[in-house]
Each structure stands twice: as structure tokens, then as C-alpha cells.
Amino acid sequence: MADRITDKQVVTVLRPFVRATTPMLDALRDANPLGAARRALPTHATPVDHEDAQELAKVKRGLRRRLLRGLESVQFPGTTAWETMTVDQRDRWWVNRVGRVTVLLASIPGLGGALADRLPIQNALATAGQALMLTAIAAEHGVTDQAERVRLIAKVLFNRDIDPHLAAGHGDHLTPAQETEAAKKLTEDLDESTKRHGKVTVKATARALRRLAQTLWSLGDELDKRPQGRFYHRALGYLPIIGMAADYLGERSALKRAAKKGRKWLAAHPPT
Known part of the structure; x- marks a missing residue:
């Protein structure tokens, strides 16, 4: 019998x-799609005397205003529309945002049917995705404290009521320096992508998610306690080929x- 995992x-x-998920979520949350447009579009027309040139400048100003108004109406962090959304609406946005990436990655092993479902990577990826989503919605609810996010994830995914003192890092196995180094290692791909490409690429995100999943493997059977899909999703997931679709729908559920x-x-x- 395996040793029981302690709090x-x-x-x-x-x-x-939790520290590793924060930079990734902050990058998504703080990303402002208006920035590039504002930098690229002229803020005013260049003074000219020619009547046609003045008319062209007027048209450009009108196009700029319409484009920026259109971008502001998009429900994305940093836009005016985002500021008018309720917390529940933002929660749903994050479920969809995180789900498109993490759920698909978690369901890919389903192509192999029952054999692939026995691999720990699928369960670990799905658990990491749920934890990432929980961290995102915690921020939308004003919970920025690392210890509270730890307690949230532990309760929702593992049904554990973690003592606040312990969740704050008092009495765990890591020193502050070790914790910082562990979190930094988990975000190596994100940092490298930013340095090389000036942004976090999809490939880097996938690699970072895999690192997050790998760090959860040590929790063993605790991963089985997370919220699961419907019973029929799991049943269909054992079938070759269509198992991926069933796993995808199951992980979305x-x-x-x-959430x-x-x-x-x-x-x-x-x-x-």
C-alpha cells in the first residue's frame, strides 16, 4: 500500500x-490588444497644405477611431468591455480561455483508448489545467494571496482543508530560496520564449503546462480526487480514436x- 500523502x-x-502559474496568467490578464494598434496607428494627421492629403488624413483619423472602438468592445483583459464585465462573466471567460489549451492537451492521449488513459500524464495535465483555471478566477475574486490560492486548489482538487499557517509555507519541506528556484524552473519555457520571440508562444505554453503537470505527479492518487467528467465521457474514452473526443468533452465538463x-x-x- 502506498504511503498516504500528507498535507x-x-x-x-x-x-x-501557484507561483509558477501566476506569471503565465498575469501575462494573459494584462495583455492589452489595443497597445499594438495604438502604436501602429497615427495619433494625428501630418500638417499639409494639399487638399487631397488633408482629406486622406481625415479618413485615416476616422478609420483609427472606428478600429479602436471595435477593439474596445472585445471582451479581453485590458479593454473597456472587460471592465464592464461581471466577475461571473470573467470567470466563464477564463474557463473557456484555459479550457481551449489545457483540455485539448489533456485529451490528446485519448487517441490511444484505454491504454493511453492509464498513463499518468493525461490525469496530471487535466489536474494542472484545473489548478491554472482556479488561480485565474481567484484573482478575479480579489484573492491574490499565495496561501489562499494553495488552500483553494487543495480543497477543490484534492478535498483537503489545508491549515492557513501551513499553506503560508510554515512547516513545509522547502526553504524560500528552494521554493523560488522550483517555481523559476517551472516557468523556464515562458521566460525563454519571451526573450527569444518577445512573447509567450503556444509551444512554450504547452511545455510550461507539461512542467506543471509533471510536478503534480508526486501527489499520486490525489490526482484522482479532482472533478471528473460525466460517467459516459469516461466510458467512451476507453474506445480507440473517438476516445479523444470523449476525453475532450469530459475534461471540459x-x-x-x-470552476x-x-x-x-x-x-x-x-x-x-
């Missing part, structure tokens, strides 16, 4: 995990369940 072990894994449980926990533990 201390859970915290030791989750503290650097599981992600929504995790619902997360909102319930956050409502009961508002930030102080």
Missing part, C-alpha cells in the same frame, strides 16, 4: 506551482465543475 507534501508541491466548486469556496472565503 505538508501537498503544500510543498502547490506553493511553487470537469473544468466547469471545478463551480472554486466559486463556492471563494464565496465562503472572501479576501480580507
Whole structure:
């Protein structure tokens, strides 16, 4: 029989995990799609005397205003529309945003049917995706404290009520320096992508998600406690080929369940 995973072990894994997810989510949340447009479009027409040139400048100004108004109406972090969205609407946005990437990656092993479903990577990827989503919606609810995010993930995914003192890093197995180094290693691909391309690429995101999943493997059977898809999703997931589609739908359902449980926990533990 495997040794029981303790709360201390859970915290030791989750503290650097939470720190590693924050830079990725901050990059997405703070990204302003208007920035490039504002830099690229002229802010005023160049003074000219020619009547045709003045008319052209007027048209350009009109196009710029319409483009920026259109961008501002897009529901994306940094836009005017985002500021008018409710917290529930932002939560749903994050579920869809995270789901498109993490759920697809988690469901790809389903192409192999039952054999692939026995591999730990699928469960670990799905768990990492749910934890990433929970961190995102926690921020939308005003919860920025690392310890509270650890407690949120531990409760929703592993059904553990972690002591706040322990969640804050008192009594875990990592020193502050070790925790910082562990979190930095998890985000290496994101940092390298930013240095090389000036942005976080999809490939770097996938690699970072895999690193996050790998760090959860040490929690073993705890991963099986996370919210799961419907029973029929799991049944169809054992079939070759169509298993991927079933796994995808199942993980989307599981992600929504995790979000619902997360909102319930956050409502009961508002930030102080």
C-alpha cells in the first residue's frame, strides 16, 4: 500500500506551482490588444497644405477611431468591455480561455483508448489545467494571496482543508530560496520564449503546462480526487480514436465543475 500523502507534501508541491502559474496568467490578464494598434496607428494627421492629403488624413483619423472602438468592445483583459464585465462573466471567460489549451492537451492521449488513459500524464495535465483555471478566477475574486490560492486548489482538487499557517509555507519541506528556484524552473519555457520571440508562444505554453503537470505527479492518487467528467465521457474514452473526443468533452465538463466548486469556496472565503 502506498504511503498516504500528507498535507505538508501537498503544500510543498502547490506553493511553487501557484507561483509558477501566476506569471503565465498575469501575462494573459494584462495583455492589452489595443497597445499594438495604438502604436501602429497615427495619433494625428501630418500638417499639409494639399487638399487631397488633408482629406486622406481625415479618413485615416476616422478609420483609427472606428478600429479602436471595435477593439474596445472585445471582451479581453485590458479593454473597456472587460471592465464592464461581471466577475461571473470573467470567470466563464477564463474557463473557456484555459479550457481551449489545457483540455485539448489533456485529451490528446485519448487517441490511444484505454491504454493511453492509464498513463499518468493525461490525469496530471487535466489536474494542472484545473489548478491554472482556479488561480485565474481567484484573482478575479480579489484573492491574490499565495496561501489562499494553495488552500483553494487543495480543497477543490484534492478535498483537503489545508491549515492557513501551513499553506503560508510554515512547516513545509522547502526553504524560500528552494521554493523560488522550483517555481523559476517551472516557468523556464515562458521566460525563454519571451526573450527569444518577445512573447509567450503556444509551444512554450504547452511545455510550461507539461512542467506543471509533471510536478503534480508526486501527489499520486490525489490526482484522482479532482472533478471528473460525466460517467459516459469516461466510458467512451476507453474506445480507440473517438476516445479523444470523449476525453475532450469530459475534461471540459470537469473544468466547469471545478470552476463551480472554486466559486463556492471563494464565496465562503472572501479576501480580507
